[in-house]
Amino acid sequence: MVPKYLNAVFLPLLLLGVVLGIWSYTAIKIPGFPTPSDVWRELLVVLSNPFYNNGAGDQGIALQLGNSLARVFGGFAIAIAVGVPVGLLIGMSKNAYTAFNPYIQILKPVSPLAWLPLALFVFKEVNTTAIFVIFITSIWPIIINTALGVRSVSEDYLNVARVLQLTPFERVFQIILPVAVPFIFTGMRLSLGIAWLVIVAAEMLTGGVGIGFWIWDEYNNLNYAHIIIGIILIGVIGYILDTLMGLIADFFDYRKRGLK
Amino acid sequence: MSAKPFLKIDHVDKIFPLGGGKEYVALRDVQLDIRENEIVSIIGHSGCGKSTILNLIAGLDTISNGTILLEDQHITAPGPERAVVFQNHSLLPWLSVYQNIEMAVRKVLGEDLSPSEIRDHVMKYIDMVNLDHAKDKYPGEISGGMKQRVGIARALSIEPKVLLMDEPFGALDSLTRANLQDHLMRIQMQTGNTVVIITHDVDEAVLLSDRVIMMTNGPEATIGEILEVNLPRPRNRLELQHNEEYLRCRGAIIEFLYSKFAKDDE
DSSP states (O other), X not given: OOOHHHHHHHHHHHHHHHHHHHHHHHHHHSTTOOOHHHHHHHHHHHHHSTXXXXXXXXXXXXXXXXXXXXXXXXXXHHHHHHHHHHHHHHHHOHHHHHHHHHHHHHHTTSOGGGGHHXXXXXXXXXXXXXXXHHHHHHHHHHHHHHHHHHHTSOHHHHHHHHHTTOOHHHHIIIIIHHHHHHHHHHHHHHHHHHHHHHHHHHHHHHOSSSHHHHHHHHHHXXXXXXXXXXXXXXXHHHHHHHHHHHHHHHHTOGGGSSOO | OOOOOSEEEEEEEEEEEEETTEEEEEEEEEEEEEOTTOEEEEEOOXXXXXXXXXXXXXXXXXXXXXXXXXXXXXXXXXXXXXXXXXXXXXXXXXXXXXXXXXXXHHHHHGGGOOXXXXXXXXXXXXXXXXXXXGTTSOGGGSOHHHHHHHHHHHHHHTOOSEEEEESTTTTSOHHHHHHHHHHHHHHHHHHOOEEEEEEOOHHHHHHHOSEEEEEOOSXXXXXXXXXXXXXXXXXXXXXXXXXXXXXXXXXXXXXXXXXXXXXXXX
């Protein structure tokens, strides 16, 4: 019997071997396709000087990723500031729900990239446009999950609030938010994941400094190894973002507290 | 007994609209005077509207016809002078035992008390239900019986005029239930609270109550009979086992529930 912890290392390595095999075969079949060792060498070069800055068109990978992250967090922060109050409102008021719901249902399935040309026309500037697109991406899961959290507050807790004669303000902060916060963080985690997906495509369209345009630029430079490096780094950062959001969400979830 | 009514339920009807112009008359012409310091239990089959009466006194539900007066004040909305112990305890799971009670005390009595007085006040009620050792635990970490003791401590901590208990021990096993009944009787002797208990347990009704209110079956349920329980306090469940008055009361309730107003679909 192989111990479990060895399995946890061994099985992914086995699969890595299979993937590298298919990749090498592809590199042989398609002339110019970078081999795994090409990508490894290039990765070391790219990571050895991540902060260089030779002007707008030529900057290190850390600056590219940093710019993309800054846009994501900008749009994400605005989406939280707008989405949480709207979600609270439509969760607590049946009339607000009736008013907002048809528009949320219609706008939610629209690809955020469809807003990009309109945003570009309005803002006439790529950075604000990208932030707006991320805002539109992030807001729907935040609104929907916040409202869901509010509606999942048990009638019993609300009866406690009524007997104690809590003011509406106290009711929100002492009863509704503690129940809704785990739901809000679920919405934020979903939003951040989608935002990180969308920023790559948005930057390919807008240009400027950022990981999305960097990948598109390397395609135009015929530097395919860098495209693969971009894919790997986007994946690693996406994984880190999701893990961090998960940790923060658990920290604010009363159900995960006091039950050690 | 000639004491003036403390809590007066005066010709109360409760009608629920069913939609399509139909309605369900849950309670019809309920009439009851409850004295100060009295323990009254309301017993009946399920669907007899006994919980509805409690919700009307609590103000959690609206009265269709008639009035309910507490010390001559009309009851129109919930308020802390009518504390409720809910069947499923309704503790806030993100607050510790101490914080659950503190939150109620702070809201209801907070303006009159200093921080150290609030602390002492909360601890007094935690102490009353013997939960000092669990004061920093969360509701998810303690047993059902302990949760219900916290629920009772929270309700009493806001010094209500009436304590309303909606099948408070219904969800507990019989040993835990007996333990909590003893707690409740001891505490009520100390505090002298007026208590209204909704129950479907015959022994519980006799053991705890000064009077047992027996409800007829719904729809249009109302009070069928009122039984005076003439047993001295403190009461001891062991000694009462063969007590004539205890057995008489028990027999009268069983007669009412299973002969006069038997319900065969249970």
